[in-house]
Amino acid sequence: MKDVQNRRDRRKIPIDKVGIKDLQYPISVLDRANKSQDTTARINMYVNLPHHFKGTHMSRFVEVLNDHHGRISVEEIEDVLLEMQRRFKCESVHIEMTFPYFVEKAAPASGAKGLVDYECAFYASLGPVKGSKKPGLNLVIEAKVPVTMLCPCSKEISERGAHNQRSIITIKARTVELVWLEELIEIAEKAASSPVYALLKRPDEKAVTEGAYDRPRFAEDAVREVAKKLKNDSRVAWFQVESENQESIHNHNAYAMVVSG
Amino acid sequence: MKDVQNRRDRRKIPIDKVGIKDLQYPISVLDRANKSQDTTARINMYVNLPHHFKGTHMSRFVEVLNDHHGRISVEEIEDVLLEMQRRFKCESVHIEMTFPYFVEKAAPASGAKGLVDYECAFYASLGPVKGSKKPGLNLVIEAKVPVTMLCPCSKEISERGAHNQRSIITIKARTVELVWLEELIEIAEKAASSPVYALLKRPDEKAVTEGAYDRPRFAEDAVREVAKKLKNDSRVAWFQVESENQESIHNHNAYAMVVSG
């Protein structure tokens, strides 16, 4: 059977990334509290394609995933990338995985437990490094952390109350040593007016309400607090932090972003 | 050229709705303040298909839209439906349009003006009515109204502050006389702790913060307030009202719904 993809292409245009996008797949992720958790991911996998090949072989991406049976934690991710490199005989390989990640949290007063979901992601690639024979691993981990944000201006200028809202703090960190998703989540929650919870009894609701009122934070404050922490973390080579408040008084969002270096 | 759609189908299964879905189209909608406003819609159009026809002719839906040049307000919608009925020679025809609708609102203290967007929809159909020779028009109008909701429980049990959040109140109303989208919007905003605005200066933010604190409302309260109003409106033959709070203290929403009769 003819191999159309393997034909020679004469346009002299190499392709930066070619592959599959938005494949849904069950995965198992390393978890600080329970060793591992089962969840479901949306996966993108790409390779570079030299200018002289007409196309790539898309089925091989799924074969690589199948060979790893969905065990694609930070530990295994380099193996997956190396296997892609071997199978595609190419220089640069990329895998991106987005998945809900669940962490059990105790409510602040009652201690009642509930699972909070965080949208997390791994962006990993392996490619040539200038002046080195060994290809370099580039790993960015991401956590989207829902929090409560209470507006300092609204509190200060109002005689009673203060507008507050759900906000999403998104941290991306290029790591050179293991950083747990749980660590990013904690950094984000501490930078906010309050964490959110899945299960709050009335004494908890009182504690969260008063706690948030006592810690007013702008979107600007949240990203600065996170940035301050990550700048001093030697495991983090680069980061970006965003905070997006789903404003309770507007139908649009308030946004702030800091990127390192 | 053969007309495959017109062939006889022998499975004896009539089709309730067949047509086009998710067509994006610029439309012009009647507007209480400015006569008309230009916006963009996602449109679905369906007809019924008797059991003996194999298929419908999808291009005719777009032709009907083109003939009306996107003027598809409540006034023109019956004409569009009659034209569909004529062109498809069928009993039941349906059109659904979802679009952002903009209303200028003045901020509560400064009077500063800004456009607030509301996701609105028309669901219209024309079909046989039992005991009548004239087909009946069924028109449901919908407005999704972003508002501020401040939790009565949080306020009552906390020594300071109260959690609040953006909430979407969705009203669907089957109308037998003209009801403006602006009327549904006002009913929803009055049922909430506060309306939201596009543009708030500091004195406005103070007014909105204090106003919401003084009018705590559960999702349950909002739907009851709206239901009370619509029950007594003779122009409304049926309604459904939902309130969905994007809880600032949880990563899930609080929801309430009342449907008439």
Added chain:
Amino acid sequence: MKDVQNRRDRRKIPIDKVGIKDLQYPISVLDRANKSQDTTARINMYVNLPHHFKGTHMSRFVEVLNDHHGRISVEEIEDVLLEMQRRFKCESVHIEMTFPYFVEKAAPASGAKGLVDYECAFYASLGPVKGSKKPGLNLVIEAKVPVTMLCPCSKEISERGAHNQRSIITIKARTVELVWLEELIEIAEKAASSPVYALLKRPDEKAVTEGAYDRPRFAEDAVREVAKKLKNDSRVAWFQVESENQESIHNHNAYAMVVSG
């Protein structure tokens, strides 16, 4: 601590549904091939609220989920509903769960295996039944099945080729006896021009291409084929089937729907 929700409401408006929406939660679902599979769900839970209560207690919904540790297959779902009824002391209770469901499929020529994801849902409620003391269970299962659809008209009128596209066939079935999600999936795939696969080697791609070309189907055909099957299945008390073609020649979709009875 005051219980604001328990206060008397005087508006005389009962609430049809009140609860939590869009809670993300890891679940375990019964699976025909492997006994059970771990996946992640978006969950809604509602109860009715009599007119004289001001509000419901939202934290109890999450407590019920926690008590069942996410084991919420068709088998366990009635237990969850009964527990909700007991805990809320109400008449009607509802749970809705939407989740990706993975089925291993062998490619048609090579037999290569891959996991295909199907967006599935359970909609379950328990409520009063006229003329009966026992509350009735109402269970609707849903599968959204991606398939290939090849246009019969395009094939017939063209000298070569035929436009085809990914289509989603959505089956909702109210079941009175166990029906596997896998059964709905198979019914949908047989009604289409071809199933889709996660992993196709070249001989498989040839088989799928030629197979789809040999089985042209309109959206109308797909819903009729599914309807024919479900009408004769005594385990199915009601159904709705939709087919939505993501047309390769348009930027809008073609749609057909049949609802039983």
Added chain:
Amino acid sequence: MKDVQNRRDRRKIPIDKVGIKDLQYPISVLDRANKSQDTTARINMYVNLPHHFKGTHMSRFVEVLNDHHGRISVEEIEDVLLEMQRRFKCESVHIEMTFPYFVEKAAPASGAKGLVDYECAFYASLGPVKGSKKPGLNLVIEAKVPVTMLCPCSKEISERGAHNQRSIITIKARTVELVWLEELIEIAEKAASSPVYALLKRPDEKAVTEGAYDRPRFAEDAVREVAKKLKNDSRVAWFQVESENQESIHNHNAYAMVVSG
């Protein structure tokens, strides 16, 4: 009234972008055929915030928009940015607008006309330029172009038919002179197996089916064809082109991307 935002911040962390996100607003865009078209946009506006200020004044973003009455074509966009710079007294300002853009197209055989919608965007910023006193304008225009893609491999290895699907070609171009959105759209459509249309009569469907069959293209081909064109266009200083096939034989997409220089 106190100005909390203006207070001194001592964390020494400047903020790269702060502003409003996802504001929906009616806009009027310059149009090659009709001078201008009315549509609706989702708008983000950001400024940089020096390290010593605590927060930005979010209401000013909406004021700038209001002052321009939504006339925000490529022509006016620099004025909007200059006004932001003046009002915020800052170095870098950004505006991003995403909107459906409608182009009338004639069907290939019948000449029947219909509006096709393209998701388009402007990303504009104004900021300091090294070695220059004048701030530099950075303008990227984007068009997402739905097309038909027919698989060369499937055609070659199959005795009849070939799988094809809707694909989205996304072109981003940093322009130094006016480039019409219509030009990007034409470049994308010529790189594909076929354009898509809103309205096709049967002779048109035959023409599109056969035309696509005669022009098989991988996602890889599409991005190379576009890249070839843009490399030679002196008005384009930088570009990125992506093609994402919504594969009719898979439930995931095929993807290719080329970025310039």
